[in-house]
Amino acid sequence: MDLREIRAYSEGDDTRRIDPAATARTGRPHVRSFHEDRDNTVLLIADFRPEMLWGTSSSLRSVRAARLLARRGWEVIDQGASVAVLTLTRSRISALPARTGIQHMTAIAQLLAHEHDKALDMEQGSCSLSVTLARAAKLVPAGARVWLASDTQGVAEEDAAALGRLARRRRVTLLCPLDPAEAAPPSLPLPIRCGNTSRFARLSSFDKTPLSTRMRALNVTVEVIADDAG
Template sequence: MNPALQAPGVWLDARSLIALRTHLLHGAETEVQAALPGGFVTRRRGQGQEVADVRQYVTGDDIRHLDRGSTARTGVLHVRSFQEERDQVTFLVADFRPSMLWGTRRAFRSVAAAEALSLIGWRAIEEGGRVGLLVIGPKMPVVTSIRGMVRGMLAVIGAMARAHATVLEEAQSGRLDDPDLDGALARVTRLAPAGAEVVIASGFDRPGGDLSDRLGQLARRRHPRLVMVGDGIDALPPGSYPIRLADGSHRLGRIDEGREDIPPEPLAGFPLLRVDAAAPVAQMARVINGGFPRREGMSHG
């Protein structure tokens, strides 16, 4: 492989994504810079089958919920209360299409997308949830099954790192087919279970004509969250800028005013959480912490 493709910010290092867990555990009180409404769904007490606690009986409690063991042991009526059963699934969608393989400073947008999803995935695991993955690229998509605990997140990270290496090799070989995003998301409805958070990290280039409909379909039974990965170049004024290529040569690149391939905000009625590939990872972590607020009782172990 070309050594230039293994440079930091170009090559997706699985160890770096694993280390992002420390930003979650030790950066819990960092400043909130941006937020999406809502966050992960918390468990509520209800009529599920998982016991929330056992307490003394009070008038009006359902006698069918008597806890025989506590009642016999104390001689006082005790009842069980239950919490609503909600399987928290966070399904991560990483856009590794060729349009994501560029960046002006710290990292490619594809690398930043993987970093953002890793931060979100670690948050879900720490809260007792499960994670799954779909990687969108020029070849067949990469999928990992939905799993919990640390091993579930390690499987997601490993799959993203391998898929990114493949995409870089494809791009180096000149295979730069860039499918529309709406068609690439068709698999999500078959992979993400009802009630799941579906987090899509993308630049939303080449969205396709049906992206709004696709997101609307997802929203009927799932909860889409859109993370737009930008780059510092978005803030540059229109004009021609010198670009140094990997072989050391230079050429001029043109930045035109108003990129038509970037959809307006919000997208299909869904707010966009913006992260900057040029910004330090610690800043991205603060943005993610604000956009995906922690649930009560989050474990730091």
């Protein structure tokens, strides 16, 4: 087992991993974490780019994505997993490294909320998903699970290569929280206006097949979440 780090004890850490030397030296409990835990390491990636900042119901799709990631993070933290997080907005990428414990998961939830607030400020920038995915490959080891919450069209062609490289040695799942208008669109045509141009259009429900086929070629699983209960 390769030692990853020795850090201060957080609520929820396994007390069997307390490091006696570091605890005695600092006067505070410290624990060890090991790289043998790579199969129990999870990375949460939240896409807060403008394409996610919309919604037709009680919450934006970006909010639904953050809730989904936070819920899954709390579930695996309770199982003793190490969890890391990356957030992507138009202007920046933010991260927290993989750690265990309730205190760390609380910090992840706070980061998700803070970065979402920043995304709503509509700051200018051009951060790409490809750069985020390259950073993800450095943040968690091979064998880790990766949950990427994004738009159904969020992985553009230019991002495919980076996503494929990330998925070669990690279990990557693309989480797509659908807006109600995508899951169960209204049956009547809707008016659409752009400047002086207007027309009527009928929305169709989201078809998962093309996206799943495209992601399968990259060794990525797709989960379409039709409601917050997912």
